[in-house]
Amino acid sequence: MGTVVLQAALLLGSERAIPTELCGEIDATCLGYAKLILGGQHEVVIGEILKSINLIGDCSIEEPQELYRRLNTQLAERFEKHPNLALLLAVALLQSFIQSNFTGPAPTQSAYQILSCSSLQKEQLHQLSVSLLSVLGQPAYDLCDDAIFLVMSLILLEQTSKQTSLFVDIPEELSTVEISAIETPAIVACAHWWRARALLTQLSLLPEPSGPHPIVASSILSSIDLVYAITKELPPHLKSELENQLGISYYLENVKCSLATNTEHLCLPSLIKVQKLTGFQFVLTGARAKRTKYQQEARSGLIILANSSPITVRDQEKDSSFNPESFALESDYLLERPIFQSIGDEPLDEQIVKRPKIDQGSGIDEEKLLPVALRQEDIPIDLRELDPNNQPALANHDNIQLLLRMQVIRQTTPAQNPMVEQELSAIVGRVLYQSGQKNWTLFSRGLWERSLIETTKAKTVERGLLQMQSLVEELGLKIKTRLLPQESEGTQVTNVERLKFVHQVPFVPRWALDAKLAEKYMSLGILKSAVEIYERLSMTCEAALCHAAAGDERTAEEMLIKRIQENPKDARAYSILGDIRQDPDLWVKSWDIGKYVNSKNALARYFYNPPASSGLKKDHSACLKHLNESLRLYPLSFDTWFFYGCVGLECGRIELAAEAFTRCVSLDATHSLAWSNLSAAFMELGKLKEAHSCLSKATSSDSPNNWRIWDNYMLVSIKLNLWPDVLLACRKLVEIRKGKVGEFSIDLPVVEKLVELLVTSEFPSEASARLTHFQSSCMEFICEILPGVVTTNSRCWKQVAKVELWRKRPWASLDCYEKEYRAMSHNPDLEFDEKVWNDSVDTCDDLVSAYESLGEMEGKHGLGSLVCKDWKYKARSTIKSLMSRGKNNWEDSDGWERLVELRNNL
Ligand SMILES: *[C@@H]1O[C@H](CO)[C@@H](O)[C@H](O)[C@H]1NC(C)=O
Ligand SMILES: *[C@@H]1O[C@H](CO)[C@@H](O)[C@H](O)[C@H]1NC(C)=O
Ligand SMILES: *[C@@H]1O[C@H](CO)[C@@H](O)[C@H](O)[C@H]1NC(C)=O
Numbered sequence: 001m002g003t004v005v006l007q008a009a010l011l012l013g014s015e016r017a018i019p020t021e022l023c024g025e026i027d028a029t030c031l032g033y034a035k036l037i038l039g040g041q042h043e044v045v046i047g048e049i050l051k052s053i054n055l056i057g058d059c060s061i062e063e064p065q066e067l068y069r070r071l072n073t074q075l076a077e078r079f080e081k082h083p084n085l086a087l088l089l090a091v092a093l094l095q096s097f098i099q100s101n102f103t104g105p106a107p108t109q110s111a112y113q114i115l116s117c118s119s120l121q122k123e124q125l126h127q128l129s130v131s132l133l134s135v136l137g138q139p140a141y142d143l144c145d146d147a148i149f150l151v152m153s154l155i156l157l158e159q160t161s162k163q164t165s166l167f168v169d170i171p172e173e174l175s176t177v178e179i180s181a182i183e184t185p186a187i188v189a190c191a192h193w194w195r196a197r198a199l200l201t202q203l204s205l206l207p208e209p210s211g212p213h214p215i216v217a218s219s220i221l222s223s224i225d226l227v228y229a230i231t232k233e234l235p236p237h238l239k240s241e242l243e244n245q246l247g248i249s250y251y252l253e254n255v256k257c258s259l260a261t262n263t264e265h266l267c268l269p270s271l272i273k274v275q276k277l278t279g280f281q282f283v284l285t286g287a288r289a290k291r292t293k294y295q296q297e298a299r300s301g302l303i304i305l306a307n308s309s310p311i312t313v314r315d316q317e318k319d320s321s322f323n324p325e326s327f328a329l330e331s332d333y334l335l336e337r338p339i340f341q342s343i344g345d346e347p348l349d350e351q352i353v354k355r356p357k358i359d360q361g362s363g364i365d366e367e368k369l370l371p372v373a374l375r376q377e378d379i380p381i382d383l384r385e386l387d388p389n390n391q392p393a394l395a396n397h398d399n400i401q402l403l404l405r406m407q408v409i410r411q412t413t414p415a416q417n418p419m420v421e422q423e424l425s426a427i428v429g430r431v432l433y434q435s436g437q438k439n440w441t442l443f444s445r446g447l448w449e450r451s452l453i454e455t456t457k458a459k460t461v462e463r464g465l466l467q468m469q470s471l472v473e474e475l476g477l478k479i480k481t482r483l484l485p486q487e488s489e490g491t492q493v494t495n496v497e498r499l500k501f502v503h504q505v506p507f508v509p510r511w512a513l514d515a516k517l518a519e520k521y522m523s524l525g526i527l528k529s530a531v532e533i534y535e536r537l538s539m540t541c542e543a544a545l546c547h548a549a550a551g552d553e554r555t556a557e558e559m560l561i562k563r564i565q566e567n568p569k570d571a572r573a574y575s576i577l578g579d580i581r582q583d584p585d586l587w588v589k590s591w592d593i594g595k596y597v598n599s600k601n602a603l604a605r606y607f608y609n610p611p612a613s614s615g616l617k618k619d620h621s622a623c624l625k626h627l628n629e630s631l632r633l634y635p636l637s638f639d640t641w642f643f644y645g646c647v648g649l650e651c652g653r654i655e656l657a658a659e660a661f662t663r664c665v666s667l668d669a670t671h672s673l674a675w676s677n678l679s680a681a682f683m684e685l686g687k688l689k690e691a692h693s694c695l696s697k698a699t700s701s702d703s704p705n706n707w708r709i710w711d712n713y714m715l716v717s718i719k720l721n722l723w724p725d726v727l728l729a730c731r732k733l734v735e736i737r738k739g740k741v742g743e744f745s746i747d748l749p750v751v752e753k754l755v756e757l758l759v760t761s762e763f764p765s766e767a768s769a770r771l772t773h774f775q776s777s778c779m780e781f782i783c784e785i786l787p788g789v790v791t792t793n794s795r796c797w798k799q800v801a802k803v804e805l806w807r808k809r810p811w812a813s814l815d816c817y818e819k820e821y822r823a824m825s826h827n828p829d830l831e832f833d834e835k836v837w838n839d840s841v842d843t844c845d846d847l848v849s850a851y852e853s854l855g856e857m858e859g860k861h862g863l864g865s866l867v868c869k870d871w872k873y874k875a876r877s878t879i880k881s882l883m884s885r886g887k888n889n890w891e892d893s894d895g896w897e898r899l900v901e902l903r904n905n906l
């Protein structure tokens, strides 16, 4: 039991989780090591535990696999019977690696010193370790420090969690990790959890997520059973509190993992769960704000009102066993903050409503990434009472939730949408501007995120770049820190502080900050600065892509060729060279040496759309074959599945397409086009019901105004006789398209069918009888919406007239015939175009019959009134005026004859 408490405490990074009364039960050595790790002294632990084993010795190791085998056997021999110790070592190694490359400060001893390697061995071991960490032809970042620690940690975790190694060849069938709350022992579950953390660390060393690693990590973090597997072995009196703490951590890490593996569309349920667990309340609303320095007038803006639950805050306070780093907010350009004027002085609607997506309903929908309060009265009472300029400090876990939500929004919305940028700013603002001391990890991440947002706006792009530059320096610890926490209490305190939460917020290794800055320069067209950074980071592929983007393909090619000469195993470099030269041989080579997935995708695109110079024709089956192989190795790529499905549809491989789009919507259930294409596949397979349900998903997803989707929805609904859905779609099509194509947005045959259905039902004669939903909606559509859209289409007016009559409003019905006739007879072509003449005669005929049949009915003023008292006179004068307009040209046409006949019949 004690052991599990100890491991839980390590997972939580909290010494407090080990109650003193339990310490007696725990093996003293392990307890000592755990305390050292929690106190940031990983090196001591590593040194102590490894003291007695000869890991490397004097061996000269040449091949990565040789290094793996050596480490694997040595570690297994020593730790097979001591999973607890193995886990402690693995944790120390991982945390130490993270400290070196992610959070700093630099440890006093390097990995190779601790392992007592010669300097000759050191260089070689580093290269071999980097090779081992590379995945599917993507080299791990080779300037990282202490790579061997991460390798050792991963090996130990594979051993303690009893899983097949990912260091040996990629397995044919991907084995996902199965965790059972009941059967998996707690210690194994802890090992799984740390392994997921280590795998995400490894992924952050790669240019793109790839290989089985994301799948293994997500499968570990895919179910809360991971937590239950641990807590079932805890002593009863600690169980509920630790379960709660571990649960919070689990959900946060689940989101982090989705973000890191580009499956961010799956995050919302976990975000909602963790919000409930911490009792966090927050809402986005409008406010007027003034930037201290640059603005005189307050402008409307957005603000997040947020508050942590008092219980969470109290728990956290109990935890401050060490001094948080403290620092003052001084710099103008880093810390300038808006001053909010009181919220609610303004009608909030105007500021937020611009964004079409937000529904107009009252109250707030908590099940959203960003709950919004449009009106002041929708803001929960606790939040309404907050002072917007002095909001209370949030619990750390709540700050993390905000940062994660921000990241999810950023990854799921199109870039450069000003409204989204405003929302992101509001979230970051809430993290940055709060009373009390700031947390290093979270605060520095907040500053970084804000500078990223600022660079997306023309007005603030320069300030954003300056902020990024100075943060790169400060976080890189190249110069002494000023804005961020000083290393006041010595490195121990600092590193512990900084390692807190590192597994809950997305990883940003040191060099990734620099690389992001370079990416920014590149997107702003400042290529020279971008290239400089990439070269300094020795990211050759990125630097080459920069040159290529600037049109200097020669330099790009030269750099890549040089890189390949130096690193013949860099499959990504081959593939990028292939992209620049459009040379399939290079992609094939890239696949052969490293199974680099993008090279297969490039081959697929090539065979789908071969350049004219190649003399090849579009080759669907080659294209599908390449995509199939790419997906086999990396099935988490939405884009690849989508392409696979489209090609499948195009060449009649419908089952394949259905499978592909099913995978798409399981990766992103909000993607309308994927739903719509999936329905197309089902249609082809004759599965109408499935097709219908896909389309109904498509219509409620991310592009609710895509008329083609509604059109398909209507067609399928017709086939299934689902008339209420047909009506819905038909209405929606008019709504979406009337602005562009006017009355052509109306699908007449469908309208006619709907009207036929409507009028064959009984119109409720007594006032008390209620209309069905279909009846009232159809009536509204035909009698209120259509007349605003129809201009000349007489068939359509007839339908309106029909429904008005059904509603027992003959006067309104007659009105329609008059409008129909007027629209037609005002056509100036009447005198030249026989068709118009013919049509006008027809509508005149309609109108005259309407006068005859409706004129004498009871009028709108009830008993005694008539629809049209002088209908005969009106009918006559209608005929007369049409005849006078047709006199010159149509006097001996058939139409003329018909008019004469009509007049005589009256
Ligand atoms: C920062 O994090 C540490 C570690 O959990 C905590 O003790 C401290 O209270 C936090 N600071 C604030 C202001 O929340
Ligand atoms: C790829 O092809 C293999 C063999 O034809 C097939 O079994 C597999 O289902 C295909 N994979 C996908 C994702 O379609
Ligand atoms: C599938 O989606 C693509 C991309 O949106 C589109 O071009 C194509 O027409 C769709 N195919 C079908 C059958 O709907």
Ligand SMILES: *[C@@H]1O[C@H](CO)[C@@H](O)[C@H](O)[C@H]1NC(C)=O
Binding pocket: 834, 835, 838, 894, 895
């Ligand atoms: C108009 O109607 C007459 C018969 O009613 C027909 O012969 C003639 O072709 C029609 N003209 C046009 C242009 O449709």
Ligand SMILES: CC(=O)N[C@H]1CO[C@H](CO)[C@@H](O)[C@@H]1O
Binding pocket: 099, 100, 101, 102, 104, 105, 106, 107, 143, 144, 145, 510, 511
């Ligand atoms: C490439 C890179 O940024 N590496 C850094 C890893 O962290 C150490 C210190 O912890 C730095 O010295 C390296 O520059």
